[in-house]
Every structure is written in C-alpha cells, then in structure tokens.
Amino acid sequence: MTDLTPVLTATWDAPESWKLGTYENHGGYDALKKALGMESADLVQAVKDSGLRGRGGAGFPTGMKWGFLPPDDGKPRYLVVNADESEPGTCKDIPTMMSAPHILVEGVAITSFAIGCNHAFIYLRGEVVHVYRRLLQAVREAYAAGHLGKNIHGSGYDLDVTVHAGAGAYICGEETALLHSLEGRRGQPRLKPPFPAVEGLYARPTVVNNVESIASVPSIVNNGVDWFTGMGTERSKGMGIFSLSGHVNRPGQYEAPLGITLRELIDMAGGMRNGNRLKFWTPGGSSTPLFTDEHLDTPLDYESVGAAGSMLGTRALQIFDETTCVVRAVARWTEFYKHESCGKCTPCREGTFWLTQILERLEDGHGTDADIQQLLDTCDSILGRSFCALGDGATSSISSSVKLFRDEYEQHVTDGRCPFDHAASALFDYETSPTAEEAHA
Amino acid sequence: MTYTAETLSGLERDAAEILGRYPVKRSALLPLLHLVQSVDGYVSPDGIAFCARQVELTSAEVSAVATFYTQYKRRPNGEYQVGVCTNTLCAIMGGDEIWRQVSERCGVGHDETTADGKVTLERLECNAACDYAPVMMVNWEFFDNMTPDRALRVVDDILEGRDVKPTRGPSTVASFKEVSRVLAGFEDGRADEDQGVGDPSLAGLKVAREQGWEDSK
Incomplete structure (x- = not known):
C-alpha cells in the first residue's frame, strides 16, 4: 500500500487556509528567504537534481526548462505560470489556488529569482472568479509583507507579479497560445521553434510552467532534493495531486507519490459506486488514450503509463463504470475539441468537425460500419499533422475506444440505437424523457 | 461614442490602472474587454472603440480578439x-x-x-x-x-x-457586471468570503490524517 503524501494539499483544511498569516504559520515563505541567500544557479541545479517534471501534462523536466534560457543580456526575461487549467477531468490547480494561493506565489518568487526574472505573470482561466479574488489578494498580501516588490527581504532583488484573467478558451493552456493571449491576441499557438525559452512573451526568453510545478518548488527548497527524490519511481520523482472523478464513492484530490496505482486510489476513495465494475478511465485527462480495468495496477508514473499506451498527463483520473456508453463519452469529448479548436490549422479545425458529425450519428443509431473506419482514417489525418497538441489530443479517446470497445460501436450500428440507459450512469434518479428517446429514434 | 462624460472618465481611470500592470500596452486588452463588459453588460460597439483607443489598435483588430473568447458576449448578457x-x-x-x-x-x-x-x-x-x-x-x-x-x-x-x-x-x-469588473483585475473585497472547502478537495488529506500518514520530511 502506498501512503498518501500531503504537501501541496497539507494546509487546505486549516481555517482561512488562503490567508498569508495561515500560510506563514505553516512555514510559508521560509523557502523564499532561504532561496534569496542562495546562488540562482544552485537553485536551478537543485530543481534539476530533484527530477521535478512538468505537472501540466507534458512532463518535461522543470529544471531543464529553466536551464534552456540563454545567458542574461541585461534585458527582461519572464516567468509565466500556466493557470489555465481546462483539460477535461483536470481539477487540481483550481482547488490549490482557491485554498492555498500563497504556495503558488512563493513558488513564483523563488522561480523568478532563480531564472533572473523581475516581472512574473500568472495566467488564470477567467471562469473561476473566486480563485481570481484569492490570487489577487494573496499577491497584495505578499507585497505588503515584503515577499514581493522592491528589494525583497533586503536581498536587492525586485519582483512584480501580475495576475491576469483569461476569457474562456481551452487552447490558451497550450503554452504558445497562452503567450499570444497574454499579449492581447487571439489565443492561437505559435510555431516552435523558437521555443519560449528563447522567444516567448514579447519575444523575450520566457519560462512557462504549470501551477503545480511552481507550487512544488518551495517544498524542494525547504526539504531538500533527497526528500523529493525519496518519493516516486526511478524517473518520475516526487509527489503529485491525483484527481479522481466520476463513478467512485469519494471523488476528490489525493496527493501521492508518482507511481501509485488506480487500484490503491479507488480503494482510498471508498471503492466504485454500488460496487460496479470499472469500465474505462482516463489516466491524464480527455487527451490521453483510455485505459480499462486491465490497467488498475499500472504504476501511475510517466514511464509506466506511457509503456501501457497512454500518458500520465495531468493525473486527471475520470472513472466510468459499466453503465456508461463509451460512444456517448467519446462523442462528447470530441464535441469539446471541435468547440475549442482555434481554427488555425486545417486538420484540427476540419477534422474535429467531421469527427463530431460521425460520432453523433453513431451514438444516435444512424451510423454505418463504414463510419467506424472513417473515424480511424480521420484520426490518422489529424494525429501528428496538426499545429499543436490539441488536434492530437482529440484523436486519443477515439482511437483508443475503437480499439478497446469496437463491438460497442458496432452494436450502435446493428441496433440502430444506443444500447445504454443514460439514466443509469447519473448520480441521481430520473425518468428517461420519452421525447429525448424519440429524438434518438 | 455614447458614454456619458462621467462613465467615460471612470473607464479611463480604470483603463490607466490596467495598462500600468503590463510592460506592453496590448497585453491590457483582455482585462479591458472584461472592464467594458462590467459597464455595458457585453462587449458593445462603444466598448470595442474604447478598448481600441486604449491599446492603439483598430476596432476590427479588437473585434477579432473579442470574438475568439467565449466569455466576451456579443449581445447584452443576462444578469x-x-x-x-x-x-x-x-x-x-x-x-x-x-x-x-x-x-x-x-x-x-x-x-x-x-x-x-x-x-x-x-x-x-x-x-x-x-x-x-x-x-x-x-x-x-x-x-x-x-x-x-x-x-x-x-x-x-x-x-x-x-x-x-x-x-x-x-x-x-x-x-454579471460586478463579476466582470473583478475579472478586469479590480478586487471587490470578497476574497475572504467562504462557504467552506468541499469534501472532495479534502478527500485525500482526510485519508492521510486518519492513517497517520505524513510526507517523509
């Protein structure tokens, strides 16, 4: 049995956990004071040595990202925190910032000092106004306490932090689209290279990191590299927040060492609803290929999940039991990608449109066998041929579900209707509406 | 432009504060669009013209940005x-x-x-x-x-x-208008209001406390 390791989540049950005083009473900003007494290069090295990998989905080593910045040329360089959390299923950064905004602000201050940045930005998705209130207040409190601003704690180091609210666009979670949006443009991705480390915000060297990555930095500075590497597996170090949602008895945030298994997590979450069988799940959000109950014991680290054919992503574990129609689930995700496609590149813009048409037709019982092959062919035209990862992500649940549940797709065609009672998957009882059924007939 | 002198001077004062947060003017555009929604209840033609003037873009360029994001409303929004x-x-x-x-x-x-x-x-x-x-x-x-x-x-x-x-x-x-003003980056003094952190947010923490688990530090 793997023990849970609350670090980022440790203070969430404290009274007024979001306040500066609460955070300081739990040792908050000690790491910043320690960091300001260190050489910035040593801080970068420590994060490299810790093995911390990006917690926003891609899993790129955080310290290495910092190390890609070119040498200081005396002109500005930026830290931009990606707080656009929008990947379906992902719900870890929002509660972090709601309950413990200062852990992020302290991480921003340490990281900015390490990379030589004097103006950092937190790009928060706009659809979470109370989180924005908490962040604005946390930054204001941190300025007043001298943790931000001019000559921080007498170190001679200056840092300004701007918290910026987006306006509703999933694509802005893609780092170059986020930078475009932060520059006041449509949130469309840029060609890489040049990578943001070389030409990022305002074409200056920029580090873009996820909220959880940055929030992990103070604990590494406080407790040391060995403490961090003592958790996790060989190449996936440290702890991370695992977000369980769906058909489990106690969905929620479970902070654990990387490498914990879904079987352990479901057990901690009180088991499956009604003791039902697990049918399929996403290991890291809707852009990661589906797993089934065959993967209950796959260690949830980057390598093992990858080797099993999916991606650890954001550890957004969306759990669906045997009552769930996979075609319905996949059709809805695909509709999301169609809605959120930025329109810049043809494979994604047109592909997600057609995929949605075909999937809805199948789910409604009007599909043909040829439609199933057409789905796979269209996915082939998108995967690896889109401008950014949104297009690739759109194909994951489709390709994997056809592979795992082809017979279910075929049954929709044969029966001429969805074989599932949708009401059985809901968390409350309701009468299936006859008009809705007729609409499907 | 149909803003009253008073509305306009308020908008200009707020816009100056927003512009002051960024090293490059254009970055102020998203919060400015939230700001005009806080006055008009949507991104109105007047609002677009106002934003365009502030960040020195054309109205067409501002519209191109505003129409990309779902939170910017093109018709008067409900309360x-x-x-x-x-x-x-x-x-x-x-x-x-x-x-x-x-x-x-x-x-x-x-x-x-x-x-x-x-x-x-x-x-x-x-x-x-x-x-x-x-x-x-x-x-x-x-x-x-x-x-x-x-x-x-x-x-x-x-x-x-x-x-x-x-x-x-x-x-x-x-x-909707009040919330739009917060999204433009203006605090409304309600950050400490709280309905309690929900059980799911504390689910793992609760298990760890019951089991006496702590991280290894």
Missing part, C-alpha cells in the same frame, strides 16, 4: 450567466438531464437570454471541478454536486429575484 457543464464527465453523471430541465424551466437554449434579462444559459465546457460533478456555474461561481431539483431551485431563485449562494465561494453570487 446571471448560468452554465451547466455538459462535458463528458458531468454530462454522464447527470449534467445532460440537469441541462434539459434547466433549459425547459428558463424557456431558452444555449447562449440565449430569458426575456426578463435575468438569465443567459450556456452549455458549459469543463470548469475544473470534476470531483464535484455534476457542476453548474453561476457568474463563474461553483454550484457543486447538482441534481435537477437543486439546479431548478437556483434558477427559480434567480428568476424570482432572490440572491443565490454558491457551494464554494462568496456568500452570494455577484451580478
């Missing part, structure tokens, strides 16, 4: 933006049925506003609260663990002019 999450997880947990009943009660569909101007309905994409599914958002505050009955009660309260209270967040939901 309450009510979103029912119908992304996969919430939809399957019951969001589709909640949507059907809420839409029926309001008599409007997606991106439509009730005749009294109270509610604009939206089929919402994932709002990062999946552990509280099914989720509804009212003016971007969390209404967690919804059922059709709970959702209808919220909607009825709004339609009948009563305040509504989110499950996580402030004591009451502010109006």
Whole structure:
C-alpha cells in the first residue's frame, strides 16, 4: 500500500487556509528567504537534481526548462505560470489556488529569482472568479509583507507579479497560445521553434510552467532534493495531486507519490459506486488514450503509463463504470475539441468537425460500419499533422475506444440505437424523457 | 461614442490602472474587454472603440480578439450567466438531464437570454471541478454536486429575484457586471468570503490524517 503524501494539499483544511498569516504559520515563505541567500544557479541545479517534471501534462523536466534560457543580456526575461487549467477531468490547480494561493506565489518568487526574472505573470482561466479574488489578494498580501516588490527581504532583488484573467478558451493552456493571449491576441499557438525559452512573451526568453510545478518548488527548497527524490519511481520523482472523478464513492484530490496505482486510489476513495465494475478511465485527462480495468495496477508514473499506451498527463483520473456508453463519452469529448479548436490549422479545425458529425450519428443509431473506419482514417489525418497538441489530443479517446470497445460501436450500428440507459450512469434518479428517446429514434 | 462624460472618465481611470500592470500596452486588452463588459453588460460597439483607443489598435483588430473568447458576449448578457457543464464527465453523471430541465424551466437554449434579462444559459465546457460533478456555474461561481431539483431551485431563485449562494465561494453570487469588473483585475473585497472547502478537495488529506500518514520530511 502506498501512503498518501500531503504537501501541496497539507494546509487546505486549516481555517482561512488562503490567508498569508495561515500560510506563514505553516512555514510559508521560509523557502523564499532561504532561496534569496542562495546562488540562482544552485537553485536551478537543485530543481534539476530533484527530477521535478512538468505537472501540466507534458512532463518535461522543470529544471531543464529553466536551464534552456540563454545567458542574461541585461534585458527582461519572464516567468509565466500556466493557470489555465481546462483539460477535461483536470481539477487540481483550481482547488490549490482557491485554498492555498500563497504556495503558488512563493513558488513564483523563488522561480523568478532563480531564472533572473523581475516581472512574473500568472495566467488564470477567467471562469473561476473566486480563485481570481484569492490570487489577487494573496499577491497584495505578499507585497505588503515584503515577499514581493522592491528589494525583497533586503536581498536587492525586485519582483512584480501580475495576475491576469483569461476569457474562456481551452487552447490558451497550450503554452504558445497562452503567450499570444497574454499579449492581447487571439489565443492561437505559435510555431516552435523558437521555443519560449528563447522567444516567448514579447519575444523575450520566457519560462512557462504549470501551477503545480511552481507550487512544488518551495517544498524542494525547504526539504531538500533527497526528500523529493525519496518519493516516486526511478524517473518520475516526487509527489503529485491525483484527481479522481466520476463513478467512485469519494471523488476528490489525493496527493501521492508518482507511481501509485488506480487500484490503491479507488480503494482510498471508498471503492466504485454500488460496487460496479470499472469500465474505462482516463489516466491524464480527455487527451490521453483510455485505459480499462486491465490497467488498475499500472504504476501511475510517466514511464509506466506511457509503456501501457497512454500518458500520465495531468493525473486527471475520470472513472466510468459499466453503465456508461463509451460512444456517448467519446462523442462528447470530441464535441469539446471541435468547440475549442482555434481554427488555425486545417486538420484540427476540419477534422474535429467531421469527427463530431460521425460520432453523433453513431451514438444516435444512424451510423454505418463504414463510419467506424472513417473515424480511424480521420484520426490518422489529424494525429501528428496538426499545429499543436490539441488536434492530437482529440484523436486519443477515439482511437483508443475503437480499439478497446469496437463491438460497442458496432452494436450502435446493428441496433440502430444506443444500447445504454443514460439514466443509469447519473448520480441521481430520473425518468428517461420519452421525447429525448424519440429524438434518438 | 455614447458614454456619458462621467462613465467615460471612470473607464479611463480604470483603463490607466490596467495598462500600468503590463510592460506592453496590448497585453491590457483582455482585462479591458472584461472592464467594458462590467459597464455595458457585453462587449458593445462603444466598448470595442474604447478598448481600441486604449491599446492603439483598430476596432476590427479588437473585434477579432473579442470574438475568439467565449466569455466576451456579443449581445447584452443576462444578469446571471448560468452554465451547466455538459462535458463528458458531468454530462454522464447527470449534467445532460440537469441541462434539459434547466433549459425547459428558463424557456431558452444555449447562449440565449430569458426575456426578463435575468438569465443567459450556456452549455458549459469543463470548469475544473470534476470531483464535484455534476457542476453548474453561476457568474463563474461553483454550484457543486447538482441534481435537477437543486439546479431548478437556483434558477427559480434567480428568476424570482432572490440572491443565490454558491457551494464554494462568496456568500452570494455577484451580478454579471460586478463579476466582470473583478475579472478586469479590480478586487471587490470578497476574497475572504467562504462557504467552506468541499469534501472532495479534502478527500485525500482526510485519508492521510486518519492513517497517520505524513510526507517523509
């Protein structure tokens, strides 16, 4: 049995956990004071040595990202925190910032000092106004306490932090689209290279990191590299927040060492609803290929999940039991990608449109066998041929579900209707509406 | 431009503060668009012209940006933006049925506003609260663990002019215009209001405390 390791989540049950005083009473900003007494290069090295990998989905080593910045040329360089959390299923950064905004602000201050940045930005998705209130207040409190601003704690180091609210666009979670949006443009991705480390915000060297990555930095500075590497597996170090949602008895945030298994997590979450069988799940959000109950014991680290054919992503574990129609689930995700496609590149813009048409037709019982092959062919035209990862992500649940549940797709065609009672998957009882059924007939 | 002198001077004062947050003017555009929504209740032609002047772009360029983002409204918005999450997880947990009943009660569909101007309905994409599914958002505050009955009660309260209270967040939901002002980066003094942190947010912490687990430091 793997023990849970609350670090980022440790203070969430404290009274007024979001306040500066609460955070300081739990040792908050000690790491910043320690960091300001260190050489910035040593801080970068420590994060490299810790093995911390990006917690926003891609899993790129955080310290290495910092190390890609070119040498200081005396002109500005930026830290931009990606707080656009929008990947379906992902719900870890929002509660972090709601309950413990200062852990992020302290991480921003340490990281900015390490990379030589004097103006950092937190790009928060706009659809979470109370989180924005908490962040604005946390930054204001941190300025007043001298943790931000001019000559921080007498170190001679200056840092300004701007918290910026987006306006509703999933694509802005893609780092170059986020930078475009932060520059006041449509949130469309840029060609890489040049990578943001070389030409990022305002074409200056920029580090873009996820909220959880940055929030992990103070604990590494406080407790040391060995403490961090003592958790996790060989190449996936440290702890991370695992977000369980769906058909489990106690969905929620479970902070654990990387490498914990879904079987352990479901057990901690009180088991499956009604003791039902697990049918399929996403290991890291809707852009990661589906797993089934065959993967209950796959260690949830980057390598093992990858080797099993999916991606650890954001550890957004969306759990669906045997009552769930996979075609319905996949059709809805695909509709999301169609809605959120930025329109810049043809494979994604047109592909997600057609995929949605075909999937809805199948789910409604009007599909043909040829439609199933057409789905796979269209996915082939998108995967690896889109401008950014949104297009690739759109194909994951489709390709994997056809592979795992082809017979279910075929049954929709044969029966001429969805074989599932949708009401059985809901968390409350309701009468299936006859008009809705007729609409499907 | 049809803003009164007083409205305009208020907007200009706020815009100056927003512009001061960024090293490059154009970065102020998103918060400026939130700001004009806080005055007009949508991104009006006047609002676009105002933003364009502030960041030295054409109105066409500002429109191109505004139309990209779903939170910027092109028609006068309801006092309450009510979103029912119908992304996969919430939809399957019951969001589709909640949507059907809420839409029926309001008599409007997606991106439509009730005749009294109270509610604009939206089929919402994932709002990062999946552990509280099914989720509804009212003016971007969390209404967690919804059922059709709970959702209808919220909607009825709004339609009948009563305040509504989110499950996580402030004591009451502010109006669309008030919330738009916060999104422009202006604090409204409500950050400490709290309905308590929800059980799902504490689920793992609770298990760890019961088991006496701590991280290895």
